[in-house]
Amino acid sequence: MANLLLALLPILLKLARSSRADKLQRLIHADTLRGVFELIFAVLNGAAWEGSPIDWADSKIRRFFTIMSGGIADHMGNLTLNRIKSNPCPKCEVPSDELESQAGHHRARDDAKYERYKHENPSLDCETHNAAHARDTNETHRVKRGQHVFLGLVRVSTPALLKPDMLHTIYLGLFKHMIDWIPGFLKKHAAEQAFDDTWKALPPYP
Numbered sequence: 001m002a003n004l005l006l007a008l009l010p011i012l013l014k015l016a017r018s019s020r021a022d023k024l025q026r027l028i029h030a031d032t033l034r035g036v037f038e039l040i041f042a043v044l045n046g047a048a049w050e051g052s053p054i055d056w057a058d059s060k061i062r063r064f065f066t067i068m069s070g071g072i073a074d075h076m077g078n079l080t081l082n083r084i085k086s087n088p089c090p091k092c093e094v095p096s097d098e099l100e101s102q103a104g105h106h107r108a109r110d111d112a113k114y115e116r117y118k119h120e121n122p123s124l125d126c127e128t129h130n131a132a133h134a135r136d137t138n139e140t141h142r143v144k145r146g147q148h149v150f151l152g153l154v155r156v157s158t159p160a161l162l163k164p165d166m167l168h169t170i171y172l173g174l175f176k177h178m179i180d181w182i183p184g185f186l187k188k189h190a191a192e193q194a195f196d197d198t199w200k201a202l203p204p205y206p
Helices: 019-050 075-081 111-120 129-140 166-188 192-200
Strands: 052-055 061-064
Touching: 019 075, 166 192
Parallel strands: none
Antiparallel strands: 052 061
């Protein structure tokens, strides 16, 4: 019972293939995803503002303020949940072409700033100075129009929610790297046969 299933994401009907339909399909998916998470987070936000009384083993009742402390998803999942265009980092504002470099530190993503630009410029199509600045800001930070699912959570910093994804980061990413590295290491030290003999000596699992 370490994990409890709270909701299943609905599978929506596919629209006819066209550029307009594809855009509408993406909007529907984004709105549906946000609606499901809003339903889940509604209880969490109430507890974060007002607290929840919880019985303790010493017969006392204490008030707890529960907040969301982490979320796990693969890279594309994080981009979808945070309404970010493909390729950038979902945690900070590092440019896409500097993702593999370790030079300098970049500011964490500021959702309040992106939302402020959107509300100050409801129509980014008009050619005003503010609208052009908002467009440039959204494009620079690769932010999609529309709210992401974590916006509005009480006492929560969205960039701090992202936690290492064991499946994609460790089991797939690191394991693949090790599989590529180990044969070269064994060959360099002439230990390939010893490595194979060690594995062959393991008893079969019933």
